[in-house]
Amino acid sequence: MTEPEIRxxxxxxxxxxxxxxAEVDAIAEGARVVDLLPGEALFREGRPATHAYLVTHGHVGxxxxxxxxxxxxxxxxxxxxxxxxxxxxxxHAWHFDATARSIARLVALDATTVRxxxxxxxALDRRVARQVMRTMTARLEAARHQLLDLYGHGHR
Amino acid sequence: MGTDxxxxxxxxxxxxxLLALLARERRVLGPVLADGVIGIGEIAGxxxxxxxxxxEQAPGRYRAVRRDDDALFGYAVGQRSWRTEVxxxxxxxxxxxxxxxxxxxxxxxxxxxxLPADPRAGVEPTAWVGVRGCDLAALAxxxxxxxxxxxxxxxxxxxxxxxxVVAVDCTSPASTCFxxxxxxxxxxxxxxxxxxxxxxxxxxxxxxxxxELVCRPGTDAGRALLAAVAAEARPATAADETxxxxxxxxxxxxxxxxxxxxAEGLAGRLEAALxxxxxxxxxxRCLSCANCTLVCPTCFCSTVETTTxxxxxxTTRTRxxxxxxxxxxxxxxxxxxxxxxxxxxxxxxxxxxxxxxxxFGTSGxxxxxxxxxxxxxxxxxxxxxxxxxxxxAVAAHPExxxx
Amino acid sequence: MxxxxxTVAPLVPQLLEVRAHRRETADTATLTLAPTGPTALGDAAxxxxxxxxxxxxxxxxxxxxxxxxxxxxxxxEHTVRSVGAATAAxxxxxxxxLVASRGPFGTGWDLDAATGRDVVVxxxxxxxxxxxxxxxxxxxxxDRYGSVNVLVGARTPDDLCFAEHLRGWSARGDVEVAIxxxxxxxxxxxxxxxxxxxTGLLDGACFDPDAATAFVCGPEVMMxxxxxxxxxxxxxxxxxxxxxxxxxxxxxxxxxxxxxxxxLVCREGPVLPAARVLPLLEVxxx
Numbered sequence: 001m002t003e004p005e006i007r008x009x010x011x012x013x014x015x016x017x018x019x020x021x022a023e024v025d026a027i028a029e030g031a032r033v034v035d036l037l038p039g040e041a042l043f044r045e046g047r048p049a050t051h052a053y054l055v056t057h058g059h060v061g062x063x064x065x066x067x068x069x070x071x072x073x074x075x076x077x078x079x080x081x082x083x084x085x086x087x088x089x090x091x092h093a094w095h096f097d098a099t100a101r102s103i104a105r106l107v108a109l110d111a112t113t114v115r116x117x118x119x120x121x122x123a124l125d126r127r128v129a130r131q132v133m134r135t136m137t138a139r140l141e142a143a144r145h146q147l148l149d150l151y152g153h154g155h156r
Numbered sequence: 157m158g159t160d161x162x163x164x165x166x167x168x169x170x171x172x173x174l175l176a177l178l179a180r181e182r183r184v185l186g187p188v189l190a191d192g193v194i195g196i197g198e199i200a201g202x203x204x205x206x207x208x209x210x211x212e213q214a215p216g217r218y219r220a221v222r223r224d225d226d227a228l229f230g231y232a233v234g235q236r237s238w239r240t241e242v243x244x245x246x247x248x249x250x251x252x253x254x255x256x257x258x259x260x261x262x263x264x265x266x267x268x269x270x271l272p273a274d275p276r277a278g279v280e281p282t283a284w285v286g287v288r289g290c291d292l293a294a295l296a297x298x299x300x301x302x303x304x305x306x307x308x309x310x311x312x313x314x315x316x317x318x319x320x321v322v323a324v325d326c327t328s329p330a331s332t333c334f335x336x337x338x339x340x341x342x343x344x345x346x347x348x349x350x351x352x353x354x355x356x357x358x359x360x361x362x363x364x365x366x367x368e369l370v371c372r373p374g375t376d377a378g379r380a381l382l383a384a385v386a387a388e389a390r391p392a393t394a395a396d397e398t399x400x401x402x403x404x405x406x407x408x409x410x411x412x413x414x415x416x417x418x419a420e421g422l423a424g425r426l427e428a429a430l431x432x433x434x435x436x437x438x439x440x441r442c443l444s445c446a447n448c449t450l451v452c453p454t455c456f457c458s459t460v461e462t463t464t465x466x467x468x469x470x471t472t473r474t475r476x477x478x479x480x481x482x483x484x485x486x487x488x489x490x491x492x493x494x495x496x497x498x499x500x501x502x503x504x505x506x507x508x509x510x511x512x513x514x515x516f517g518t519s520g521x522x523x524x525x526x527x528x529x530x531x532x533x534x535x536x537x538x539x540x541x542x543x544x545x546x547x548x549a550v551a552a553h554p555e556x557x558x559x
Numbered sequence: 560m561x562x563x564x565x566t567v568a569p570l571v572p573q574l575l576e577v578r579a580h581r582r583e584t585a586d587t588a589t590l591t592l593a594p595t596g597p598t599a600l601g602d603a604a605x606x607x608x609x610x611x612x613x614x615x616x617x618x619x620x621x622x623x624x625x626x627x628x629x630x631x632x633x634x635x636e637h638t639v640r641s642v643g644a645a646t647a648a649x650x651x652x653x654x655x656x657l658v659a660s661r662g663p664f665g666t667g668w669d670l671d672a673a674t675g676r677d678v679v680v681x682x683x684x685x686x687x688x689x690x691x692x693x694x695x696x697x698x699x700x701x702d703r704y705g706s707v708n709v710l711v712g713a714r715t716p717d718d719l720c721f722a723e724h725l726r727g728w729s730a731r732g733d734v735e736v737a738i739x740x741x742x743x744x745x746x747x748x749x750x751x752x753x754x755x756x757x758t759g760l761l762d763g764a765c766f767d768p769d770a771a772t773a774f775v776c777g778p779e780v781m782m783x784x785x786x787x788x789x790x791x792x793x794x795x796x797x798x799x800x801x802x803x804x805x806x807x808x809x810x811x812x813x814x815x816x817x818x819x820x821x822x823l824v825c826r827e828g829p830v831l832p833a834a835r836v837l838p839l840l841e842v843x844x845x
Contacts, residue, residue: 014762038751059753069746076739076753080762101751141784142756146741150778151684151714249570252659254616268616268657272571305826307811308565317562430842457815459808464617471617478814485816487806489642499844507818514821515812 001033009033009107013054014080015131023124026117030110036060036100042083043094049086051108055079058104063097075142076101082135087111162379163372163392168228170388171369172202177384178283182320185241186285187229192220194234196241199285202228213330213525216534223328227362228369229286232330235530237453238284238291242298242315245477248273249311249460252471275310283320289341290333290524292323292351294453299352300516301456311475320377323354327403329411332525334538337417340522342407345374350518356381359400370396417538418545419519423510425545430502434544439498441533446479448527448535449504454520457485480504509541569811572614572659577652578634583720586641587685588650589626592658593634603663604629607670607692608802608830611662612810613637615648622807623649624689624829625663626721628696638688638720664810666830668693668800673772677705679764679794681785683712683757683777687720689802689829693774694728705771707734708764712757712781715744737763757781758788768793775833776802779840786833799833803840820845 001009010016010028019027034053036042042053042060053060060083061073074096077083083106086094092111118125166174178184179200188197189206199205210231212219223230254268287295295316302312323344326335335341340350345357355378359370370392373379382389449455459478464471478485480503486493494500512520521537528536575592582588605611605625614620621643627636641650652658670693678697682690697704709728713719719738729736737760739753753760757777771794775785782801789799805817805824817824820839822831839845 061754072746073743073754075755078753078759078763138759142759145756145780145784148780149714149741150781151712151718151741250572252572252574252616266576266655266657268574270571270574270659272567275567302813303562303565305812307569307813308563309811309813310565310567310570313562313565430845456813459814459816460620462614462617462619468617473620478816480815480818485806488804489646493805494844496844502844503818506820507815511818511821515818515823 006031006033006107009056010054010109013056013107015054015082015135018127018131019124023117023121023127026121026124027109027114027128029113029117032108034106034108036104036106038100038102040100042098042100042106044097045094047094049084049092049094050111052085052087052111052114053083053098053106053108055081055083056105056107058100058102060104060106061099061101063099065097071097071099073099073101075139075146082132085132085136088115088129088132161372161392162382163370163397164382164386164389165368165370165392165396166385166389167368168202168226170385171228171371173388174371174381174385175199175201175285177381178285178320178322182281182283184283184285186322187231187234189220193218193236194220194231195236196234196238205229205286206231210328211330213332213529214534215332215528215536216531218529225362225364226367227328227360229324229326229358229360230328230362232326232328232333233288233291233524233526235451235526237294237451237524237526238287239294239298239453239455241282241284241319242295242312243302243456243458243477244311244315247311247475249473249475251473254469273311275314279314279318281318281320283322285322285324287321287323287344287354288326288524289323289344289349289351290326290335290338290522291453292321292344292354293338293340293349293522294351294524296351297454297516297518297520297522298456300518301454304516320381321352321354322356322358323351325357325359325400325404327360327407329407330525330529331414332528332536333411333523334415334417334525335523336408336412337415337419337538338519338521338523339419342411343404345372354378359403361396361399361403370400415525415538417523417541419509422541422545423513426506426510426541429544429546430506432544434540435498435502438501438535438540439496441535442497442501443533444481444497444500445532446481447530447532448537449479449481450477451526451530452508453522453524453526454508455479459484480507505537505541505544508537509545569661569664570809572612572661574657575660577654577656577658580653583638583722584718586650587638587718587720588641589636589638589720590649590652590658591627591634591636592660593632595657604633605635605663606667607696608667608689609663609665610689610807610810610829611635611637611660611664612807613639613649614645614659615652616657616659618648619645620659620661620808621645621649622664622804622810622825624802626688626691628692638685638691640685661810664807665825665828668774668802668830670696672798672800673697673774674703675705675770676798677766677771678707679761679766679771679773679789680707680709681757681761681773681775681777681789682710683781683785684714684718685720686775686777686781686802687711690774690776691721691724694724694734698728698731698734701733706766708766709734709736710757710760710764711736711738712760712777713738713740715740715742716748716750716752717744735764756784758784761785761788761792771798773799775799779803782833783837783840786837796834796837797832800830801833801836802829803831803836804829
């Protein structure tokens, strides 16, 4: 896939909505496409978080490995969503595993590039931080609802 | 000089004759003193009425006491209302029977029949004597609830169909009464009264020199009954009507001075006060005992009991009165919606004064005061509603309401 | 007062024969019920979203929505989750048994409101049961609507109802079906799909928020979150219908049990405009 094609994928992803073309260019520099087969690992807990992933197709499971129980998927991240935010804050290491659960395509933004662009431009920094926060709040609300076990016994 | 309304005046003996005539054709129910309370029971004539008795009522207090005259209707309402006559507290609805059949039939599950209870069963022509304005208004409310919708209740309809109503003005109201606030009394009928037109509308005059009853017919049946006692009656005069009107006005003034509920815009004001701290306050006092809902003349909630005989061949569904003060009332699997006493009291009060308008186009409260008298801890509906909703209109109810 | 002759009909059940029993999940079953005689349902044919009061012999009545409308011979389907004595007795009914049924009662989904528009069906748990009739009706008249999205949330893959129907709809190609589960349950589950809450599926659904009508049923927390999430997508709350649950006992507005503030759910609902019902649900213990 050519650089302009990748740039278009980034520009078309909901994560960059509200960013100017110049800002998209700034964070998309050096981005590459990652294609995964079902079951293929994207990253592992403890490894350096070198990329921010924008899912454009399929879905990827966020997993925890538990001795004796194997990998337990706790949620999935699908098309249109940001996968991972450990690249944003030190120590820039993943806290979970990520494994494709279907054929999946992601754009991998280079974390160093994105952080540098944000450090250079406070307005971009704010917009990126807000988009990450939007993802985090949605993921947190979902986690709380999952925790409620709404469809379990003792619930309507 | 007579009036043109067909009204007549009878003395106590004449009224007794009138009741005797009624009792020939109908089961006659009226006020009777029993167990220290003026309730409702079968009567054959004036002798069965609690003549010379009255009641002293206050929040959480009721005493039947002697009067210093022989008035037949010199009291307010007791804990019984007419509600159970038309909407019994226990009512068999139907049976489902199954019989054991042949091989392969699991407990006869495939051979069943439904036997509905006949709504006419046990229903006979009835007369209600001594119905007050608040209770006649309550009958109109019940008519709306149980007959007004898409599915009229057949059991209520049959009990309601052939009732001869002798309504009696209230001139000895209790301290818990607030019918003028709700527009339901103390006159038992007449222009602007929300209740159905009674067959007879009676006003008792009992003074040192006079004990008579002014009887105005409201229906052909009422006119026929008055015609039958014509020999013992004289036509009512304008002076009789003036005396009655003055007594009503005086009673209304006394009640309203003592206890007034600002019903104007009340529904909207309550709707705006669903989180008022007073709900917590009243919940501290309320025992959630359901007494108010048992004595209320308009409360209609019911549930269905399903019982099966020991042989497992016959199952019976019985409709039984229910109360929004029970946890079961709002039970969904997992728990009750109205888990706290606060929410149950709020459900009750807002239903009566607020959401009843949305559901049935009328108030669910007629100002009879029973809930207040019979509350074991004396919670006063007027006091609570006023504390919560405030005394003045601040918002209009979106669906209309008393205005 | 002149009183018309009311009928005992709404209070008296019809005995329906269990024609089929389909186990959906460990605690949920779908019963196919049909009249034993040549009874025509006529005007009483249920519409999607309506409910019946059902009882197994000797057990109490419970409100259960129709999960499939009258088909051949007037057969209907009800999907029952066993959560108490009455529902357990129903879920245990077997072909040939009789079930007492009163209804249909209540309002149905307003499908006319979706004519010419995109359809978004959002179901949580057993909430898919009253919505199945919506999908069936929309697919039976597919040209009348724009895009159709069916978004389903379940507790675990094993708790998914109507799995076959979901596969069937998916296979048609003219309706998008997306399913998510709260958790895998069995760690060895081979569930290939999404894990998360049903609102998360809205991001991946293709519809025009300005011209979409949404039909939502599930636990109240899920419905509140869904209406909020639809709003974030740009769907006007006026274009959202929800089905609420209260303890319907009589079905005809006479018993008082199903009150939700001003609403008698059995009469005005259970399907209600979200704009009407959400403010009521937001008052605690109303």
